[in-house]
Amino acid sequence: MVRNTLPEPNFALLVALAWLILLIQLMAENWAALAATLPDADDAMRLVQVRALLAGQGWFDLHETRLGLAAGYDTHWSRLIDAGLAALFFAFKPLVGSALAERLMAALWPVLWLIPATGGIAAIAWRFAGREAAILVLLLAIFNTPGLQQFRPGRIDHHNAHVALSVLIVAATVWSDRHRWTAGAAGALTGFAIAIGFESLPFIALCGGVLVLRFVLDRAAAPALGAYAMALVISTWLAFFVSVAPERWPQSLCDAIAINSALALIIGGIGFGIAASFAAERLVVRCAMTATSAVAALCVFAAFDLRCLGGPYALIDPAIRPIWLDDVAETLPLSRMLQEAPVTAFAMVSFPLIGLLSALMMLGQRDLRKDFGICTAGVAFLLAFGMMLMVNRAFSYAIWLGMPFVAAAALRAFARLRFNSVMPRFVAALLITPTAVTGGVIAIANAAGTQGLLDLNSPTRQACVRKDNYAALAELPVGRVVVDELEWGPYVLAWTPHALLAAPYHRLSPAIVAAYQVFALPPEQARAIVRREGVTYVMTCGAQPPRALSDEQRAASLWVRLRAGDVPDWLEPIPGTRAPAVFRVKD
Numbered sequence: 001m002v003r004n005t006l007p008e009p010n011f012a013l014l015v016a017l018a019w020l021i022l023l024i025q026l027m028a029e030n031w032a033a034l035a036a037t038l039p040d041a042d043d044a045m046r047l048v049q050v051r052a053l054l055a056g057q058g059w060f061d062l063h064e065t066r067l068g069l070a071a072g073y074d075t076h077w078s079r080l081i082d083a084g085l086a087a088l089f090f091a092f093k094p095l096v097g098s099a100l101a102e103r104l105m106a107a108l109w110p111v112l113w114l115i116p117a118t119g120g121i122a123a124i125a126w127r128f129a130g131r132e133a134a135i136l137v138l139l140l141a142i143f144n145t146p147g148l149q150q151f152r153p154g155r156i157d158h159h160n161a162h163v164a165l166s167v168l169i170v171a172a173t174v175w176s177d178r179h180r181w182t183a184g185a186a187g188a189l190t191g192f193a194i195a196i197g198f199e200s201l202p203f204i205a206l207c208g209g210v211l212v213l214r215f216v217l218d219r220a221a222a223p224a225l226g227a228y229a230m231a232l233v234i235s236t237w238l239a240f241f242v243s244v245a246p247e248r249w250p251q252s253l254c255d256a257i258a259i260n261s262a263l264a265l266i267i268g269g270i271g272f273g274i275a276a277s278f279a280a281e282r283l284v285v286r287c288a289m290t291a292t293s294a295v296a297a298l299c300v301f302a303a304f305d306l307r308c309l310g311g312p313y314a315l316i317d318p319a320i321r322p323i324w325l326d327d328v329a330e331t332l333p334l335s336r337m338l339q340e341a342p343v344t345a346f347a348m349v350s351f352p353l354i355g356l357l358s359a360l361m362m363l364g365q366r367d368l369r370k371d372f373g374i375c376t377a378g379v380a381f382l383l384a385f386g387m388m389l390m391v392n393r394a395f396s397y398a399i400w401l402g403m404p405f406v407a408a409a410a411l412r413a414f415a416r417l418r419f420n421s422v423m424p425r426f427v428a429a430l431l432i433t434p435t436a437v438t439g440g441v442i443a444i445a446n447a448a449g450t451q452g453l454l455d456l457n458s459p460t461r462q463a464c465v466r467k468d469n470y471a472a473l474a475e476l477p478v479g480r481v482v483v484d485e486l487e488w489g490p491y492v493l494a495w496t497p498h499a500l501l502a503a504p505y506h507r508l509s510p511a512i513v514a515a516y517q518v519f520a521l522p523p524e525q526a527r528a529i530v531r532r533e534g535v536t537y538v539m540t541c542g543a544q545p546p547r548a549l550s551d552e553q554r555a556a557s558l559w560v561r562l563r564a565g566d567v568p569d570w571l572e573p574i575p576g577t578r579a580p581a582v583f584r585v586k587d
Contacts, residue, residue, distance in 0.1 A: 060245035120167035129408035143433035191235025229273035252304035260304035268297030317509035355402020358409035479536025
């Protein structure tokens with residue numbers, strides 16, 4: 001056991017200090033940019049949704065009349081995130097006015113989620129490696145540039161909430177063999193997470209499964225499972241009634257909390273609670289009771305709509321996959337990232353690889369493999385690592401959940417190297433932070449001549465998302481806009497009063513197909529779609545041509561004609577618009 005050689009100030013103060021450092025760092029890096037734009041299209045869309053709530057739109061009314069076909073668009077995003085943002089807005093508005101309050105709201109909200117994220121990984125590290133490992137994790141969190149991408153000011157969509165809640169649920173589960181109340185906390189957080197969305201569902205399922213398995217193998221774990229089950233039932237019930245309008249209670253959904261997912265969780269929770277209450281002495285009985293509960297929950301979920309077993313995207317129109325969904329950057333597998341942006345792929349996977357080596361080293365020790373906490377944390381990290389290989393967006397989870405293992409392995413290495421004083425340990429620790437590791441990998445890749453680093457702050461992209469570049473469009477008479485790249489759509493809604501034909505959301509399948517056809521078809525065919533959908537303005541920006549076209553089809557498309565300056569006679573260029581370029585549809 002490594003002897004603690006560091007001073008022991010109040011740990012809550014250390015977490016607060018780490019967060020304060022992160023706050024200052026992130027604000028200094030991102031505050032100025034928030035005056036001009038938001039980091040991502042989802043952030044712009046969230047701002048539109050929050051503004052609607054602030055303007056008096058109903059809590060259950062998630063309808064956006066300015067987006068989609070004539071019927072509009074019903075989002076599946078949670079009002080709980082909107083409520084948090086609105087609370088910040090109302091707190092700041094009396095002090096600084098509406099404009100600055102909105103900017104402060106967007107800046108502070110994502111950074112606040114760093115408190116549970118940082119506290120959660122510190123708790124995980126403390127559980128199996130002690131206080132000193134938890135302190136080292138705080139250092140890793142401070143120097144965590146790649147892992148902070150979802151928490152930087154302006155990221156107001158929901159990814160930071162999912163990362164933080166996943167870390168907290170894992171942390172609560174890791175401690176559940178020591179303190180029964182943490183099992184209840186895991187159940188309560190599960191309902192909250194499900195209400196926000198399904199992104200953290202793999203970790204929710206894992207932690208629930210771990211608690212059930214521990215009970216099956218050890219009857220003494222019944223109180224922990226009972227606390228988890230009761231909290232799960234209550235939190236899911238509350239999440240459903242807070243999130244779903246009464247008139248939609250009978251409706252099942254695949255991509256958001258609804259009767260099918262809520263009822264499945266409640267039935268599963270009740271079943272697990274009953275199993276924990278009886279706490280049968282025979283293992284086979286405990287196994288049968290929990291398995292029956294799990295199967296019953298799955299059957300209830302499938303009974304409403306069997307297709308939802310295919311995941312959140314099960315009901316989308318297959319037509320949008322080749323023209324948009326298959327190329328969404330954040331959902332690409334690592335194998336494709338290695339082909340298209342190898343430096344970015346190397347950078348994303350670098351620290352998680354160190355975490356993987358550290359976790360395997362820790363789990364390779366027989367005495368540690370018997371520890372419930374380290375095994376649970378290890379499986380959660382391995383799950384995050386596997387998810388990262390399939391969907392590159394999951395690299396954030398792999399970084400955060402890998403930190404406790406890197407910290408624990410580092411302390412063991414320090415002991416062997418006899419780094420007994422603070423300064424050698426501090427210097428060595430700096431070399432294994434996510435920032436240092438990622439920066440080193442990028443430097444090595446660049447020195448080797450490897451190309452392919454994604455730059456989301458490139459001048460080309462920034463021109464397409466900056467608020468001031470939409471000023472000319474905003475001053476035009478209100479109409480409906482169609483954009484050549486779906487990513488720009490939410491910025492049209494956020495920076496102008498216009499309506500929008502399509503944006504990058506899977507529930508908009510018919511609108512996405514129509515918007516794609518406008519730019520992929522020859523001008524005269526595109527004109528027919530523009531008239532059919534009531535489009536007033538055609539907007540182009542960036543250099544991404546329509547996907548899934550042959551060279552011949554692309555050459556004949558409206559997009560290529562507009563890029564070449566060959567504007568058809570039914571369109572009129574708007575003076576003063578170049579990036580984005582806007583064309584008015586003539587009557």
